Amino acid sequence: MNPPLNQPLPQPAPVPAAPPLRVLVVDDDEHDFHIVSHLLGRNTFATYQLEWAPSYVAGLEALERGGHDVAILDYRLGMESGLELVRMAQASNRDLPVILLTGHDSAEIDLESTRAGAADYLCKNGLTTGQLERSIRYALRHRNTLNELRQSQSQFELFMHNVPCAVAICDAEGAPLFQNRLFEEHIRDFDGDLRRRESATPWILRHQERCWLVTTFPMSLGSDRQLQGLAAIDITERVRSEEERLRQAQLLDNIMRNLPVIVGRLDVSGRVIEARGRLEHCGIAAETISGAVFTDVFPQSREAVERARRSEEVSFTLRGQANEREWHADFYAVGSPGVGVIFLGRDVTERRWLEQRLLTVIDAEQQRIGADLHDGLGQKLTGLACLAAALRDRLMRSDSDSAEQARVIAALSNDATLESRALARGLCPVQLEQAGDCSPRCRS
Structure with missing residues (x-):
């Protein structure tokens, strides 16, 4: 049955926000704590709930109390060292990721913090929100990885059946006593001998259009019965990639020989x-x-x-x-x-030759245009100026207005002549200077 038209449609339930990450900050400098708080306040990865422990003792009590997702410890805590807190944190709660802060970079402190169990080591100088959040994110991811590894150790049998490689245990004759899914699907029907080779070097098995990198190793059960383990990794894509790389390298060589x-x-x-x-x-x-x-x-x-x-x-x-x-x-x-x-x-030999040839052609064309301007247009303008000057002289006795116009025409013609000669000199100055400028100029 449809709801009444005036009744509002049901709205989807809001997605609950992720809970804030609980961060313990152990630092005897309140200013440094505020810096960390300010950096995490501009978060892009998560929201944070900070707890400040202003001393070594307060930090130890907070660690014993627990309830934190990550701990940020200062290396210098008065007369004490943050490394001791790292060791204690790992001893009491090895799932808690710890990040060590220091005032300056030091390879020695970095190595000590890693040995003590710190997830990361950061320098306060120039520390940014991105660096701090990335360190927290990686520390949490590292913690999750360790938890998964501990769980996988308790589920070894399940892992053996789901590991992404073919695994088998064979007897002295090569008959498989144990095999996981990949071995059964891809290698079981192989007709060759899978027993341990004389050399322990891995070898490549090509079977059913796939390539496997096979490693065999002896297994002892404390009895006269000799077993052999076999692990094969599918390297089909890697082999194909290598073959493609070789083809591309050959293609590149061919290109390089012809370019x-x-x-x-x-x-x-x-x-x-x-x-x-x-x-x-x-x-x-x-x-x-x-x-x-x-x-x-x-x-x-x-x-x-x-x-x-x-x-x-x-x-x-x-x-x-x-x-x-x-x-x-x-x-x-x-x-x-x-x-x-x-x-x-x-x-670039051919290009340089073409450039030189082009410059030669351009230079010849410039000389031709300059000569045309000088010998053609310039002479015609000079003639026009002379005719205008003569016309002016004849009109001065009868028509003074027309004579003035003829004078202006003569003056403009002389100016145009000068400009054409200047253009000609710019296009081919050497030839014109050698030939000389013999164009007459009519008095305007």
Whole structure:
């Protein structure tokens, strides 16, 4: 039966909010506690309910009382050390994740805190909300992982049947006495010998279009009966990925052989320890420079390679002669101190030749336009100015207004002549200066 029209529809029940995480902060500096409180107050991961223990004793009492989800302990607590509290927290409640805070980074304290059982170690200087929340999140996740591991230890038999690898126990003849689901589905019908090989090295079993990495090991029951354990991991996708990687590497090699580029790596001494590709016009090939010191082969690159060794990104151009023709190659290099330099070079000989050819064509076209402006348009404008000046002189006796207009025409024509000659000089200054400027200018 439908509800009356004037009756409101039932609303879905609100989703209950997650309870706040209970955080114990043990720090004898109230200012530091307020900093932690402020950082967690800008939370993005969860809401927090903080409890402050201002001393070592108060922190110990709070730990014994329990009820916290995570503890944040200061390394310096007066005359005491937060490491002792970490050890006590792990002894009394090993499920409680503990994060240790200190005023400065120290590899020694980091190692000690890890040994004591701390889930993480953070430096107060520059601490951000993201870092603190991430540490809490990882600590809680670590705690959950440990709990799951303890549960899995009590359920070992169930694990053996659900472990993501094929597991079996065989007798001396290779007949399986125990096998999990994966072994039964994929390996049981294998006709070959699965018994322990002479070498303990894992070997690859290819069966039913799948690949397994098989490890066998002896098992002793304290009797004359000899058993053998077998564990096989499905590496089909890994093998396929490796085969695909090899195909891609071969494709890359083929591409590098046909592209006008070369890539390589220098060791700390500047020697080429790896190179691929070739620059045909430059006569540079991977096989010719491998093993050689790069700066000995190309002295022009010495300064650039030294800068690349200092972690600078540098670009430089090499040039030389090959087959009675000048070649050009642009290189990019970057490295790091104590590691070496990676370089990439590309042949730009043809591009430089085309650029030079284009500049030659452009220069010739500029000269032509400049000559046309100077010898064609300039001369016509000069003639126009002269005609206008002559017309002005004839009209001065009979029509002064028309004479003034003719004078203006002559003046404008002279100005246009000057501008055309200036343009011509800008386009081909050398030729015009050699030829000289012999264009007459009519008096306006």
